[in-house]
Amino acid sequence: MNELDSLVASAQALFAQSTTPADLENAKAQFLGKSGRITEMMKGMAALSVEEKKSTGAAINVAKQAIEAALTARRQALADAELETQLKAEALDVTLPGRARMAGGLHPVTITLERVEAIFGSMGFEVAQGPEIETDWFNFTALNTPEDHPARSMHDTFYVEGGSAEAPNLLRTHTSPMQVRHAVQHVKRYQARLDAGQGMPEIRVIAPGRTYRVDSDATHSPMFHQCEGLWIGENVSFKDLKVVITDFCRTYFESDDLVLRFRPSFFPFTEPSAEIDIQFQSGALAGRWLEVGGSGQVHPNVVRNMGLDPERFIGFAFGMGMDRFTMLRYGVNDLRLFFDGDIRFLSQFQ
Known part of the structure; x- marks a missing residue:
């Protein structure tokens, strides 16, 4: 496994460990932020030759797309889990009788x-x-x-x-x-x-x-x-x-x-x-x-x-x-x- 494959695996593992949207955004910053590892790799391409830039850039883009896909999937999973929790908390028993309004009357x-x-x-x-x-x-x-x-x-x-x-x-x-x-x-x-x-x-x-x-x-x-x-x-x-x-x-x-x-x-x-x-x-x-x-x-x-x-x-x-x-x-x-x-x-x- 090369360095990029290892980086993708690390990102996927860290995203999976995030239990809240805030944790997930912190994990994202380690890979895709301004100082993230993918960003640093993109900056390091300046010292490469033209041919190396082509092959290395393509490989980095593939890894970046894989990390973004894992990030999107985890975001959706957290949103689904939050919705499920909310639905359980607000569940209605449709078999119960409705709440009748009190009938009005004359003064x-x-x-x-x-x-x-x-x-x-x-x-x-x-x-x-x-x-x-x-x-x-x-x-x-x-x-x-x-x-x-x-x-x-x-x-x-x-x-x-x-x-x-x-x-x-x-x-x-x-x-x-x-x-x-x-x-x-x-x-x-x-x-x-x-x-x-x-x-x-x-x-x-x-x-x-x-x-x-x-x-x-x-x-x-x-x-x-x-x-x-x-x-x-x-x-x-x-x-x-x-x-x-x-x-x-x-x-x-x-x-x-x-x-x-x-x-x-x-x-x-x-x-x-x-x-x-x-x-x-x-x-x-x-x-x-x-x-x-x-x-x-x-x-x-x-x-x-x-x-x-x-x-x-x-x-x-x-x-x-x-x-x-x-x-x-x-x-x-x-x-x-x-x-x-x-x-x-x-x-x-x-």
Whole structure:
């Protein structure tokens, strides 16, 4: 075996001993690098004759090609081994069942809203939706709320850009503006019958939705949900209000022995007015009176703003907090849990 054959054999043996790409590159440098043995042999050809250069150069090229072929083969072998190791580490058992995604569901307050709509729907109430950015007129003036009322303060209400100084825009503080909005549309629909002295279908509607006030603690949120209700006709009394609210509350809480009381109060848009209190007869809240809403006969000024004659048309309105109803139904004691987005909490209601 001549010197070149021995050199090729040494390179092949050293490449075979290399277990990492870095080791292989170090081994390559000993033979094919700037100071490698093949490179040194090529430099030594300068002292040879023309004939010797031809034969020696050809032999060196053959050896160089053999070393490069061994280097390429070892590189491929290391790459294959690394891939094999990776595949084993990331192996998938295709016989195992797939990872199922958790099914989504409705938010607890949304569940409450749908339940409320279904109960009132069974009593003949329509569902109305209105804008959350409301005008001062619909939110306050049309509801008999005077300009010096505390609710119009910047500290209590979110005012937004748009409108004018005389008629500013705001985030609605309640869904009560839908009383007038829906009634005005209803009256326009039957205006010809009214002008002719004929009657019109009763206005029986609820307006669930988001509302906004500057308030935040364990039982209040700057954004909360409310459901407004309105029943206007020619012979609608406070007795009808008591019957409707009592039936609704007992149905919602699935408790026939639920006790209600209507406590005298004041609201600008109703007269007389009453707070709605409930008392459970069993469970953790047994014996306690809890305020869940406000109600009353619609004020004559509000009836006028609907485009109706208060001497002929009468009715009642009520408003209830849907977040509080959700808290009572599910035993939640902190309103903020509904808005934190904690999947551990929300998944309990699915």
